[in-house]
Amino acid sequence: MSTAPSPPRFEPARIIVAMGVSSSGKSTVGAAIARRLHAPFLDGDRYHPPANVEKMRAGIPLTDEDRWPWLEALAGALTQAADRKGVAVGACSALRRAYRDYLVKKAGEPILFVYLHGSREVIGERMARRQHEYMPGTLLDSQFATLEPPAPDEKVLQVEVTEPVEAIATHVVKAASHLRSFKRKQ
Numbered sequence: 112m113s114t115a116p117s118p119p120r121f122e123p124a125r126i127i128v129a130m131g132v133s134s135s136g137k138s139t140v141g142a143a144i145a146r147r148l149h150a151p152f153l154d155g156d157r158y159h160p161p162a163n164v165e166k167m168r169a170g171i172p173l174t175d176e177d178r179w180p181w182l183e184a185l186a187g188a189l190t191q192a193a194d195r196k197g198v199a200v201g202a203c204s205a206l207r208r209a210y211r212d213y214l215v216k217k218a219g220e221p222i223l224f225v226y227l228h229g230s231r232e233v234i235g236e237r238m239a240r241r242q243h244e245y246m247p248g249t250l251l252d253s254q255f256a257t258l259e260p261p262a263p264d265e266k267v268l269q270v271e272v273t274e275p276v277e278a279i280a281t282h283v284v285k286a287a288s289h290l291r292s293f294k295r296k297q
């Protein structure tokens with residue numbers, strides 16, 4: 112008997128979420144995917160309560176307790192956007208499996224995660240070059256320390272941050288249509 116977890120049924124997901132550590136490219140890639148799908152793009156940064164933003168601005172990593180209300184607010188907004196437009200794309204670090212499971216639970220429907228995988232060196236260089244409203248580079252190590260790479264049984268597409276943004280968007284949109292064709296074969 113196989114002991115490996117069976118892959119989840121790839122029923123089409125109306126919601127796609129770009130995930131990964133800070134500066135891995137969630138906002139950039141998520142917006143590119145949304146453009147391709149003519150879908151709304153919801154950046155998770157906008158759903159943090161002010162207290163979370165102030166903690167990160169002060170260089171203090173968020174805790175699980177800080178993140179649950181943020182994740183719930185984003186999940187609800189994603190489902191509402193998908194109800195309005197058919198598909199919705201989000202950007203959310205979703206560093207731990209518990210966060211990804213919570214997003215799915217609060218959305219009440221499947222989510223296809225796009226995991227932006229990259230080295231500390233490459234992502235650190237990008238973080239150093241970009242301007243961000245509040246996120247200091249000093250928090251990148253805590254991001255990697257908290258990150259739980261998705262497991263094989265999660266509904267996740269892994270992409271490499273070293274690929275060009277538009278190539279990643281093309282790959283995800285093609286894979287998403289594959290999920291729909293998989294559904295028709297059943």
Ligand SMILES: Nc1ncnc2c1ncn2[C@@H]1O[C@H](COP(=O)(O)OP(=O)(O)O)[C@@H](O)[C@H]1O
Pocket residue numbers: 131132133134135136137138139140202237238240241272273274275276279
């Ligand atoms: N695939 C990529 N190739 C090159 N640069 C990228 C790529 N994705 C993102 N970037 C750049 O890296 C920086 C961080 O991207 P951003 O979307 O802000 O990440 P996040 O939303 O995960 O914090 C930005 O300056 C962005 O232009």
Ligand SMILES: O=C(O)[C@H](O)[C@@H](O)[C@H](O)[C@H](O)COP(=O)(O)O
Pocket residue numbers: 132133134137138155156159167173178204205206243246254
């Ligand atoms: O879960 C967290 O600790 C935060 O959400 C963090 O992962 C996120 O990176 C910041 O909100 C800044 O946003 P960027 O990811 O765009 O840097």
